[in-house]
Amino acid sequence: MFLYYIRLGLRSLRRNPVLTILMMLSIGFGVAASITSYAVLRVTSTNPIPQKSSQLFAVQIDNTGPKYNFHGEPFDSLSYIDAMALLDAGKAQRQTALYPVEVSVIPDDPSGIPFNARTYAVYSTAFEMFEIPFIYGHGWSTREDQDRIPVVVISRSVNDKLFKGENSVGRTIHLDGHSYAIAGVMDTWDPEPLYVDPSNSSSFGNPIELFIPFTHAVNIKLPSGGNVNCAKDPGNGWEAWLSSECTWVLYFAELPNEVAARRYHEFLFNYAADQQRSGRFDWPANVRLRNVEEWLAYHQVVPPEAKLSLMVSLGILISCIVNTAGLLLAKFIRRSPEIGLRRALGASRRSVHEQFLIEAMTVGLGGGIFGLLLILGIIKFVVGLVFDPSIARLVHATSGIISITLLVAILATVFAALYPVWRAARVEPTVHLKLG
Amino acid sequence: MQVPLIFAALRRHKSTTLLMVLQIALALAIVSNTLFIIQERISLSRRPTGLNERNLLTIQNVWANADIGPITSLAQSDLLALRHIPGVADATQMNSFPLVATGWREAVHLDPDPAPAKWITQGQIYASDEHTLSTLGIKLIAGRDFRSEEIAESDQKSLTPPAVIIITKALADKIYPNEVAIGKPVYLTISDDIRPSVIIGIVEQLTSPFSRARSYRETSILIPAHIAGKRSFYLVRSSEGQLTTVAKAAPEALLAVSHMRILSGRGAIRTFSQVRADAYRDDRSLAIMMGMVCVVLLTITAGGIVGLNTFMIDRRRRQTGIRRALGGTHRDILTFFLIENLIISIGGAALGVLLAYWLDIALMRTFQMERLSPAYVGIGVAVLLFLGMLSTLAPALRASQIPPIEAMRSV
Numbered sequence: 001m002f003l004y005y006i007r008l009g010l011r012s013l014r015r016n017p018v019l020t021i022l023m024m025l026s027i028g029f030g031v032a033a034s035i036t037s038y039a040v041l042r043v044t045s046t047n048p049i050p051q052k053s054s055q056l057f058a059v060q061i062d063n064t065g066p067k068y069n070f071h072g073e074p075f076d077s078l079s080y081i082d083a084m085a086l087l088d089a090g091k092a093q094r095q096t097a098l099y100p101v102e103v104s105v106i107p108d109d110p111s112g113i114p115f116n117a118r119t120y121a122v123y124s125t126a127f128e129m130f131e132i133p134f135i136y137g138h139g140w141s142t143r144e145d146q147d148r149i150p151v152v153v154i155s156r157s158v159n160d161k162l163f164k165g166e167n168s169v170g171r172t173i174h175l176d177g178h179s180y181a182i183a184g185v186m187d188t189w190d191p192e193p194l195y196v197d198p199s200n201s202s203s204f205g206n207p208i209e210l211f212i213p214f215t216h217a218v219n220i221k222l223p224s225g226g227n228v229n230c231a232k233d234p235g236n237g238w239e240a241w242l243s244s245e246c247t248w249v250l251y252f253a254e255l256p257n258e259v260a261a262r263r264y265h266e267f268l269f270n271y272a273a274d275q276q277r278s279g280r281f282d283w284p285a286n287v288r289l290r291n292v293e294e295w296l297a298y299h300q301v302v303p304p305e306a307k308l309s310l311m312v313s314l315g316i317l318i319s320c321i322v323n324t325a326g327l328l329l330a331k332f333i334r335r336s337p338e339i340g341l342r343r344a345l346g347a348s349r350r351s352v353h354e355q356f357l358i359e360a361m362t363v364g365l366g367g368g369i370f371g372l373l374l375i376l377g378i379i380k381f382v383v384g385l386v387f388d389p390s391i392a393r394l395v396h397a398t399s400g401i402i403s404i405t406l407l408v409a410i411l412a413t414v415f416a417a418l419y420p421v422w423r424a425a426r427v428e429p430t431v432h433l434k435l436g
Numbered sequence: 437m438q439v440p441l442i443f444a445a446l447r448r449h450k451s452t453t454l455l456m457v458l459q460i461a462l463a464l465a466i467v468s469n470t471l472f473i474i475q476e477r478i479s480l481s482r483r484p485t486g487l488n489e490r491n492l493l494t495i496q497n498v499w500a501n502a503d504i505g506p507i508t509s510l511a512q513s514d515l516l517a518l519r520h521i522p523g524v525a526d527a528t529q530m531n532s533f534p535l536v537a538t539g540w541r542e543a544v545h546l547d548p549d550p551a552p553a554k555w556i557t558q559g560q561i562y563a564s565d566e567h568t569l570s571t572l573g574i575k576l577i578a579g580r581d582f583r584s585e586e587i588a589e590s591d592q593k594s595l596t597p598p599a600v601i602i603i604t605k606a607l608a609d610k611i612y613p614n615e616v617a618i619g620k621p622v623y624l625t626i627s628d629d630i631r632p633s634v635i636i637g638i639v640e641q642l643t644s645p646f647s648r649a650r651s652y653r654e655t656s657i658l659i660p661a662h663i664a665g666k667r668s669f670y671l672v673r674s675s676e677g678q679l680t681t682v683a684k685a686a687p688e689a690l691l692a693v694s695h696m697r698i699l700s701g702r703g704a705i706r707t708f709s710q711v712r713a714d715a716y717r718d719d720r721s722l723a724i725m726m727g728m729v730c731v732v733l734l735t736i737t738a739g740g741i742v743g744l745n746t747f748m749i750d751r752r753r754r755q756t757g758i759r760r761a762l763g764g765t766h767r768d769i770l771t772f773f774l775i776e777n778l779i780i781s782i783g784g785a786a787l788g789v790l791l792a793y794w795l796d797i798a799l800m801r802t803f804q805m806e807r808l809s810p811a812y813v814g815i816g817v818a819v820l821l822f823l824g825m826l827s828t829l830a831p832a833l834r835a836s837q838i839p840p841i842e843a844m845r846s847v
Binding site: 019022025026029033102104106113114115116176177223228232233234235236237238241303304305307308309311312313315316318319320322323325326327329330331333334382419423 | 451452455456458459462463465466469470473498499500501540592593594625626627628666667696697698700701718722725726728729732733736737739740743744746747748750751795798799802803
């Protein structure tokens with residue numbers, strides 16, 4: 001019976017090709033628009049480290065007071081004083097201070113052209129905290145942290161560029177006139193969005209290529225390559241800079257469970273309250289401890305364009321469903337004589353329902369296929385136009401997207417068909433037989 | 437005379453009429469809001485910077501050497517080399533420029549007490565020299581330009597407050613309203629050293645480096661300084677028509693001065709129109725996408741209306757035939773269906789206006805957009821009424837050709 005209905009459906013679709021194509025276009029377009037927007041929204045709102053996002057926390061301490069902070073929110077980064085105080089206290093299971101630095105990689109070959117690499121200064125704990133994978137070697141140890149040794153962890157891409165992908169552990173590279181021993185080569189590590197530092201440059205931009213020890217970077221006076229906020233002038237010289245109230249050090253703590261997180265929050269609060277008592281802060285303790293998801297939500301890494309286009313395309317989908325409903329109604333009612341005949345020959349309402357729903361589903365399937373073609377075209381030509389290239393590179397037509405598209409197309413058409421089908425099945429056999 | 441008749445007819449086609457009304461309403465709501473978004477984004481991306489953006493080249497220079505020592509003299513050689521390129525009118529070195537998305541602000545005080553509570557506003561700091569105004573084409577409306585002996589050579593950390601500054605008119609109006617600002621002091625907390633900086637010039641406009649800046653967009657301060665640092669910008673004005681040749685020659689000239697620099701990568705060498713396009717890329721492309729959405733949505737809506745109209749008119753072949761037989765002219769039939777569609781469209785538009793404002797409130801809440809201006813709803817209504825007429829025309833014309841004999845046939 002099912003196959004028979006499909007054949008009936010196809011025949012009826014062929015009888016009225018313009019109407020059929022119009023319906024398929026309508027469904028296809030509505031589905032394509034909404035699924036593409038959904039795909040973009042999904043890649044921008046994925047959790048970059050799902051297994052650990054509730055255990056990694058960004059730490060903020062207000063060291064500027066209500067006059068300078070942002071609607072009561074402390075700056076994203078800490079002053080060097082606060083970061084060092086937290087590190088010395090060592091209250092979290094693991095913790096790291098980090099900051100972006102601007103260095104250039106200088107090839108050994110004198111004719112080689114120097115290039116920039118996205119670099120962060122971190123502590124040795126960072127590799128475990130952020131679960132950074134290695135192909136060769138590993139991160140450095142706490143000894144290198146303490147002794148401020150110039151070591152470096154390089155990305156796979158830098159290793160490919162400089163050493164043609166060979167194991168380069170133990171060799172040296174030159175960054176701005178300093179030489180560094182390679183401790184490890186990362187495997188591809190590209191968390192999207194880059195949760196460790198959403199405020200500096202694009203969160204969906206290039207991955208981090210080099211890590212050097214924080215202690216060494218401070219030792220050779222590398223300035224921050226990211227946002228720096230100074231409520232008071234730091235004064236002259238590096239020592240003055242380190243003891244200033246300028247904020248430029250990002251700080252992450254790993255806390256295994258809620259109890260630990262609560263305790264750490266208390267510790268932070270007490271620390272800030274102590275600063276107030278000692279006269280350094282003349283405002284009440286104002287601290288934040290945000291886990292990765294809260295941190296990303298706070299930074300609104302999902303571009304507003306993505307949400308806006310999802311809203312608009314949902315509107316389009318609704319509009320297309322209404323459109324299809326109208327066309328289906330026209331089509332079905334026009335076939336009242338046929339329905340009357342079938343009913344008179346003993347077909348139940350139920351079988352009329354079935355027949356027309358299946359016909360609608362074939363329309364939905366056709367619309368879905370058309371929508372898929374559209375999506376492939378949109379992903380290829382339009383997403384790159386509308387969204388930043390760093391986001392566009394993440395949007396692909398996965399099997400998930402393909403099946404969702406077909407499913408949504410069919411569901412949307414069936415939904416659009418509900419009323420027309422109900423109307424069709426209400427046809428009284430006798431009326432149309434007489435007229436016919 | 438036809439109108440009561442039409443209402444009677446519509447009552448017999450409740451569901452089709454309702455679907456058409458709904459379709460028009462939805463299209464109107466979406467189209468008027470997207471048109472509004474398009475207009476908003478386009479006008480945002482056209483906001484002036486105060487610069488003469490024609491024939492302006494920007495170069496981002498990154499020294500591949502941490503040693504700050506020789507940078508000052510290297511930068512001076514760079515500027516000389518740039519000015520010697522044929523077709524170059526002038527060149528300057530800056531720490532930042534409008535729309536480049538990097539820069540720094542300082543609090544502006546009017547008395548020497550640096551207490552944080554006492555600042556008046558914040559100023560965007562542009563480290564400039566005596567070539568900056570002429571290179572950028574910024575209009576000096578009062579006072580004078582910097583002189584070469586006033587330009588400090590310094591690195592970021594040892595910078596001290598300058599003795600003289602040039603500010604924008606917006607900043608002057610803010611700190612010295614109804615007064616002549618030239619010759620008056622301001623205090624910038626650039627270092628511990630508290631010294632007045634005297635305003636020597638006022639420029640018409642110079643905006644923030646951040647394209648989306650909402651606050652402190654117009655309050656900028658030019659300080660006479662070359663800041664030696666790993667990253668700095670050279671801006672070059674070419675003579676008319678020479679921009680492409682200059683853009684090609686500039687990196688070669690710089691590399692001839694020194695090889696230890698990075699001039700490659702996105703954003704290293706850009707004309708100012710590229711800078712503007714990059715800064716407003718998201719807005720422009722959102723506008724393009726919304727435009728495409730509008731066109732396709734209107735096409736589909738039109739298709740739907742044609743389909744439904746054809747159906748509604750076809751179903752009344754017999755009645756139409758009877759009307760013709762009873763003396764109705766072609767014209768009567770045509771106007772009947774056109775007016776019928778107009779009534780449906782007006783119903784749809786009325787519902788659509790409500791929907792449009794409802795959608796606008798939702799969008800405003802989520803995206804902090806401006807209130808939808810009625811002009812766009814008006815445009816949407818006009819477009820949809822026109823579209824409705826257009827898509828009724830073909831089926832209505834066909835209906836008017838129905839011969840009276842049709843009345844005799846059974847269905």
